[in-house]
Amino acid sequence: MKPIPPDSVGLVTPARLRFPEPLALASGGVLANYELVYETYGTLNAEASNAVLVCHALSGSHHVAGYHSEDDKRPGWWEHHVGPGKSLDTQRFFVVACNNLGSCFGSTGPASINPATGRAFGPDFPMVTVRDWVESQARLADRLGIRRWAAVVGGSLGGMQALQWAIDYPERVAHAIIIAAAPKLTAQNIAFNEVARQAILTDPDFYEGRFYDHGTEPRRGLRIARMLGHITYLSDDIMREKFGRDLRGGKINFDYQVAFEVESYLRYQADSFVGHFDANTYLLMTKALDYFDPAGNTEGRLAAALSPVKADTLVLAFTSDWRFAPARSREIVKALHDNDLNVSYAEIKAAHGHDAFLMPIPRYVEILRSYMDRVSMGLAT
Amino acid sequence: MSPVRLDFRIIGDWIKPQSRVLDLGCGDGSLLAYLAQSKGASGYGLEIDDAHVSECIRRGVNVIQTDLDAGLSEFDERSFDFVVLSLTLQAVRYPDRLLREMLRVGTEGIVTFPNFGHWRARWQLGVRGRMPVSAALPHEWYSTPNIHLCTLRDFERLCAREGIEILESQVVDHAHRRRLALQLFPNTLGEIALYRFRRARLP
Numbered sequence: 361m362k363p364i365p366p367d368s369v370g371l372v373t374p375a376r377l378r379f380p381e382p383l384a385l386a387s388g389g390v391l392a393n394y395e396l397v398y399e400t401y402g403t404l405n406a407e408a409s410n411a412v413l414v415c416h417a418l419s420g421s422h423h424v425a426g427y428h429s430e431d432d433k434r435p436g437w438w439e440h441h442v443g444p445g446k447s448l449d450t451q452r453f454f455v456v457a458c459n460n461l462g463s464c465f466g467s468t469g470p471a472s473i474n475p476a477t478g479r480a481f482g483p484d485f486p487m488v489t490v491r492d493w494v495e496s497q498a499r500l501a502d503r504l505g506i507r508r509w510a511a512v513v514g515g516s517l518g519g520m521q522a523l524q525w526a527i528d529y530p531e532r533v534a535h536a537i538i539i540a541a542a543p544k545l546t547a548q549n550i551a552f553n554e555v556a557r558q559a560i561l562t563d564p565d566f567y568e569g570r571f572y573d574h575g576t577e578p579r580r581g582l583r584i585a586r587m588l589g590h591i592t593y594l595s596d597d598i599m600r601e602k603f604g605r606d607l608r609g610g611k612i613n614f615d616y617q618v619a620f621e622v623e624s625y626l627r628y629q630a631d632s633f634v635g636h637f638d639a640n641t642y643l644l645m646t647k648a649l650d651y652f653d654p655a656g657n658t659e660g661r662l663a664a665a666l667s668p669v670k671a672d673t674l675v676l677a678f679t680s681d682w683r684f685a686p687a688r689s690r691e692i693v694k695a696l697h698d699n700d701l702n703v704s705y706a707e708i709k710a711a712h713g714h715d716a717f718l719m720p721i722p723r724y725v726e727i728l729r730s731y732m733d734r735v736s737m738g739l740a741t
Numbered sequence: 742m743s744p745v746r747l748d749f750r751i752i753g754d755w756i757k758p759q760s761r762v763l764d765l766g767c768g769d770g771s772l773l774a775y776l777a778q779s780k781g782a783s784g785y786g787l788e789i790d791d792a793h794v795s796e797c798i799r800r801g802v803n804v805i806q807t808d809l810d811a812g813l814s815e816f817d818e819r820s821f822d823f824v825v826l827s828l829t830l831q832a833v834r835y836p837d838r839l840l841r842e843m844l845r846v847g848t849e850g851i852v853t854f855p856n857f858g859h860w861r862a863r864w865q866l867g868v869r870g871r872m873p874v875s876a877a878l879p880h881e882w883y884s885t886p887n888i889h890l891c892t893l894r895d896f897e898r899l900c901a902r903e904g905i906e907i908l909e910s911q912v913v914d915h916a917h918r919r920r921l922a923l924q925l926f927p928n929t930l931g932e933i934a935l936y937r938f939r940r941a942r943l944p
Contacts, residue, residue, distance in 0.1 A: 674798070693805060694815045697785060700761070705805045706794050723791060730799040 364427055367443050368435060369401040369450055372426035374466060379499055383461075386651075389486030392475070396500055397466030398422045398458035401442060402450035404505070409739050411506040412448060413497065414438065414457040415514030415521035418589075418645045419637060421465035424457040425450075440720035447728035452736050453510065461496050462488040462644040470640035471572060481640075483569030488644060490517075490652045494524045498532070508532045511735050512671075515539040515717035516684065517645070520652050523666075523692065527654055530670040535735050537728070539676045540717040542688035543662050543695070544653040549683065552592055553646035556585035560639045569640050578639045583630035585642055590629045595680035595713035662691060663698035672702040674731045676724065678716035679709050704731075747917035748853055748935060749775050752825060755851060755909060755937045756780050760822040763847060765809055765839070766829030768793050770802030777802075784821060810834040813842040821847040828933070830854045831887040840903060844940045849908070853935045856912065858892030858928045876915035877932045893928040896936065906941035910934065 364370050374397050383391045399422045404411060414424050416437070425442035427435050442448045442455055459467040462485060470485040477484075501509070512533050514522040519541025526536040545553075560566060563581030571577050594602075603622040618624045658664035673696055677689035686707050696703040708724045710716035716724070745753075749772055756762065760782045764773050767786025770793075776782035785803045788794050797804035810833060824847030830836050831854050843850040855877040856862075862873035872882040880887065891899075893912070900907055912923050912931025923930045 690807075690815065697803075697805070698817065698820075700783075702803050703785075703805070704798050704803050705807075706791075706798065707806045709791070723795065727795055727798055730795065733799070734801050 364430075367445055368439065369426035369443050371430070372399050372401065372423075372428065372436075374399050374422060374428075376466065377500065377503055379496070379503075381499070383492065383496060383499075385486050385492045386489040387487040391461070391468065391486060394461060394468035394496070395466075395472075396458045396461070396468075396496060398456060398500060399424065399426075399436075400457075400504075401425055401455045402453050404454040405739075408505050408507060409510060410453050410736075411501075411504070411509050412453045412455045412735075413501070413509050413512045413525070414442065414448070414455060415493075415497070415512065415518035415525075416457065416460065416463075417514070417516035417518045418642075418649070419633070420518065421463065422457045422459040422467075423465070424455065437718065440718075441725065441728060447725050447732055448513070449729075449732065449736075453732070456500075456504065456506070458497060458500055460488070460493045462641060462648070464638035464641040469638065470569070470644065471638050480570075480572040482572060483640070485640065485644070487647055487651075489648050490520050490524045491528065493521055493648075494528050497521070497525070498529060501532070508534060510739060511535040511537055511732070513537040513539070514541070516541060516714065517649055517652075520649075524652075524654065526669045526671040526673065527666060528668075530668050533671040534738060535731075536669075536671045536673045537676070537731065538673060538689070538692060540678055540681055540684050540689070540714060541675075541692070542684040543655065543691050545650055546688075550650050552588060552683075553650055556588050557643055557646055559584035559588070560643060563639075566639065569643075571639070577634070579634045582634050582637065582639045582642060586630045586633040586637075587626040590626060592683045593713055593715045595682065595711055597680060598711045598713055601711065662695035666695045666699055666701075669696065669699060669701055673704075674727075675703060675705045676717075676727065677705075677707050678712070678714070678724075679707060680711050681714045681716060683714040745775060747913050747919060748827070748933060751911050751913075751919075751935050752776070752827070752851055752853075753779050756782060756823055758782075760784075761820070763787070763813075763816065763821040763824045765813075765824065765826045765843070766832070767797065767802070767804060768827075770797035770800055770804060772825065772827060773797075773802045774800055782823075809839065812838070813846050816846040818845055819848060823847055823849050823851055825851045827851075827853045828855065831889050831891070833889065836889050836891075837899060837903065840899070840905065844905065844938075849937060849939045850905075851935070851937050852896070853933055854891065854896070855887070856893055856928065856931050856934045857890040858894065859932050860929045863929070875932070893931065893934050896934065900936075900938060904941045905938050907936055907938045909937040 380393045423436040424438045425436040459465045462469045470481045474481040512522045512525040519538040522536045522538050526533045560581035563578030565576045566578040606621040654665040655662040677686035693705045762782045762784035764786040794806045824843040865873040912927040913933050915932040
């Protein structure tokens with residue numbers, strides 16, 4: 361075991377809060393009560409003005425930075441950006457991240473026990489949307505004594521939450537940082553999600569979502585969904601660079617075992633996903649993505665949908681991201697400047713595709729750091 | 742505090758307080774920062790260069806990373822009081838189209854550019870037979886981003902052709918000083934030209 365690096369927040373312990381008040385959901389459903397698991401790094405200042413919320417993407421969690429034990433092999437998913445002296449500097453900011461409702465890392469979700477039946481919710485867990493997450497996060501903020509976030513930050517589906525926060529709670533968001541996101545999914549995006557869902561839904565081990573009762577899980581479906589996802593998170597260029605047509609064993613065997621390195625990579629990603637991620641959560645998360653469309657209530661006019669926003673915003677996109685291409689981020693930028701809001705946009709050269717938002721790309725780190733410097737200067741006034 | 746460049750001061754004098762400004766090719770954002778501080782102006786800079794974009798974000802200037810040659814189509818008509826194009830006209834692919842776009846999205850335009858009619862440029866080309874290199878135009882012909890150089894007269898002709906009314910103009914030298922001789926022979930002695938203009942009203 362390597363020692364924990366000094367620029368890490370170090371050992372962290374997730375916390376848990378129970379919310380006894382019912383949460384009315386956009387779908388019309390209601391969660392009678394629920395629990396949220398979250399982590400915090402740094403210290404909330406006396407004015408409670410230095411809090412930063414980090415929102416996670418499809419397969420992410422509240423574990424943004426640090427290690428859960430000395431033997432933890434991997435740190436949190438945004439370790440590159442969150443820690444002492446890093447772009448989200450935990451010496452200056454109180455960073456909060458929660459696991460979203462419907463996810464499978466501790467907050468109430470489909471694998472949780474439904475108090476009404478004593479069994480896992482499974483398919484009875486209500487559909488949750490980005491708005492519902494923001495609502496539940498706002499209640500978490502209330503409980504933590506945070507009136508207003510210095511910044512709400514997120515990549516991909518997390519960026520959509522940052523945008524929704526700025527719309528739903530204009531007085532509670534000083535800055536929004538929206539990374540590798542889009543104002544809504546395209547038909548192509550939805551199509552990919554649908555193939556992933558069909559892989560899960562048609563797996564014989566899915567049992568209409570009640571696989572927990574059968575002591576199994578739709579491993580095949582979840583594996584295929586994850587493999588498909590990973591193809592769309594990478595760019596053609598990075599795949600060529602990482603794998604090319606390299607052969608695993610040096611030669612072709614004319615069978616269906618792994619021949620090419622890229623096959624090995626996808627299978628590895630699939631294997632490490634299964635057993636850690638819940639198939640019902642995958643379905644819910646992809647639906648939350650599909651349904652996200654703030655302009656849905658304003659006849660498709662995004663600028664009108666963003667008219668309540670007061671936050672200053674930083675929008676970032678990556679050149680090789682074709683899942684949420686830079687042009688999609690520009691739609692958000694346009695809607696913000698149409699409202700005369702403070703917005704900056706940078707397009708970061710990166711070969712990694714959509715996954716770039718998780719990477720320590722120097723210019724990305726530098727821009728986040730300089731922007732957070734501005735956020736921090738605003739705390740003093 | 743460092744002294745303010747004369748071209749910034751001239752632009753600042755031309756801009757009304759609290760104006761909405763779009764700065765095309767805003768560089769490190771120093772003009773917008775100056776206009777915000779001296780005139781309470783607000784708005785956005787457009788910039789393509791990575792380092793400049795980072796610098797704008799560092800100093801808290803709104804910047805949108807984009808290629809001016811792709812046009813201003815994301816901006817609605819009359820979104821800004823002023824659209825500024827500072828020392829960038831000569832580096833864009835379609836200066837005439839960009840001028841039209843400036844007056845679509847803004848009420849008034851301000852353009853500054855290095856004057857190719859300056860005597861030193863004329864001397865280098867006319868007498869020495871070499872493409873001019875100067876403080877205002879520091880690049881060799883093979884590596885210059887400046888692909889559409891013009892003189893004051895050229896610019897004024899283009900404005901006339903495009904139905905653009907010039908409201909004010911100034912020339913300064915490469916150190917951004919304004920001298921009397923420059924005002925008498927602007928197209929020969931002026932190194933940097935500054936123009937404020939709007940769409941000409943129909944008679």
